[in-house]
Amino acid sequence: MHELAIAESVLETITARTGDRQVTEVRLEVGKLAGVSTDSLRFCFELAAAGTALEGAGLNIDEPPGRARCASCTEEFLLHDRILLCACGSSAVEVLAGDELRIISVEVSR
Numbered sequence: 859m860h861e862l863a864i865a866e867s868v869l870e871t872i873t874a875r876t877g878d879r880q881v882t883e884v885r886l887e888v889g890k891l892a893g894v895s896t897d898s899l900r901f902c903f904e905l906a907a908a909g910t911a912l913e914g915a916g917l918n919i920d921e922p923p924g925r926a927r928c929a930s931c932t933e934e935f936l937l938h939d940r941i942l943l944c945a946c947g948s949s950a951v952e953v954l955a956g957d958e959l960r961i962i963s964v965e966v967s968r
């Protein structure tokens with residue numbers, strides 16, 4: 859239940875700042891390489907939010923694609939999985955984006 863732990867940590871992080879104020883919307887960024895099922899995360903978020911100031915809050919999830927750069931040929935390319943291999947045959951590949959997991963914004967009712 860990896861996603862439940864993430865949902866709970868997101869909830870805790872938000873309520874630590876917003877307290878009892880009713881949260882209406884949460885926007886997260888979950889990169890394609892973060893290894894998180896967004897469907898499962900939505901489900902867990904709803905579950906964890908029940909009975910808190912985030913109950914019923916809308917959840918928007920941006921899913922930026924993975925991007926990487928090869929240190930051998932300097933080529934930049936899209937990564938669809940965590941297999942770090944460039945078309946040139948090198949595995950000296952650096953992940954530039956796609957493994958982020960963060961809260962972008964939160965809306966609270968006034």
Ligand SMILES: [Zn+2]
Pocket residue numbers: 928929930931932933944945946947948
């Ligand atoms: Zn390369």
